[in-house]
Amino acid sequence: MPEEILRLLHLDANLVAIDKPAGLLVHPSGLDAHEHRTALKLLRDQLGEWLWPLHRLDKGTSGVLLFARNATAAREWGLAFEEGRVAKRYRALVRGWPDAEGTIDQALARDPELPSEGQPRLPSVTHYRRLATFEWPFPVDARHPTSRYALMEVEPLTGRRHQIRRHFKHIAHPLVGDATHGKGAHNRAVAEWLGVQRLWLHAESVELATASGVLRIVAEPGPEWRFSPAPRS
Incomplete structure (x- = not known):
């Protein structure tokens, strides 16, 4: 039996989708060389077969x-991801109140772990829509008694790697809980207020065009996303 059971969202002859928990690596990484618990290994053990992360x-x-559950599907769907033929939607909690909607069109360096200077800049585009605003009763900036x-x-x-995180930093509304691109004071204040310490980014849905139509796979945000007090729009 596998040491941990991952929640399956979709399973067919070619694809399997899971609801990845926050804090779990997708596959082994040089940045987390000490970490052997990965989604890839857990799911391979759970299904008893070889898999390809897409x-x-x-x-x-x-x-x-x-x-992907086979090499052919890995090639086909891997190309679809590379060519932008897969629609992805995320939910994020950010500092401040951005515009109601907008587009961030900012080319990004290929590797966010390295200095940007000297790296090629890759076209990068992110759309966003504001769902709710919150004003919580704790100060982070001494000039204001509350935080938005x-x-x-x-x-x-x-x-692009870290695209959402880097783009929201670019418009001065970094993601809460982002230790690399965010603001430590806000990360700590929100973690204390909500009683949860995490990167506030959730991959809510993926849409793929298949021979039989559009396949939409959804992972509802967990209970920690039901913020209190009620949102002020």
Whole structure:
């Protein structure tokens, strides 16, 4: 028996999708060389077969994660992801109140772990829509007695590494809980207020065009996303 059972969202002859928990690596990484617990290994043990990861979610991100069940599907769906033929929607909690909707069109360096200077800049586009605003009764900036946050629906049209996190930093509304691109004071304050410490980014749905129509796979956000007090729009 596998050491941990992952929740399956979809299973057919070619694809399997899981609801990845926050804090779980997708596959072994040099950045987490000490970490041997990965979604890839757990799911291979759970299904008893070889699998191919089709895309990446950061360790701290939860939500829909897809794997191919054979080499042909891995090639075909891997190309679909590379060419932007897979629609992905995320939910994010960000600092401040961004515009009600907008598009971030900012080219990004290929590797966010390295200095940007000298790296090629890749076209990167993210759409967003504000779902709710919150004003919570704790200060982070001494000039204000409260702190403002917003719940966002995010659609990346390209698939650069850390794209959503880097783009929201670019517009001065970084994701809460982002230790790399966010603000430590806000991360700590929100973790204390909500009683949850995590990267507030969730892959809510993936849509793929198949021979029989559009396949939409959804992972509803967990109970920690039901923020209190009630949102102020």
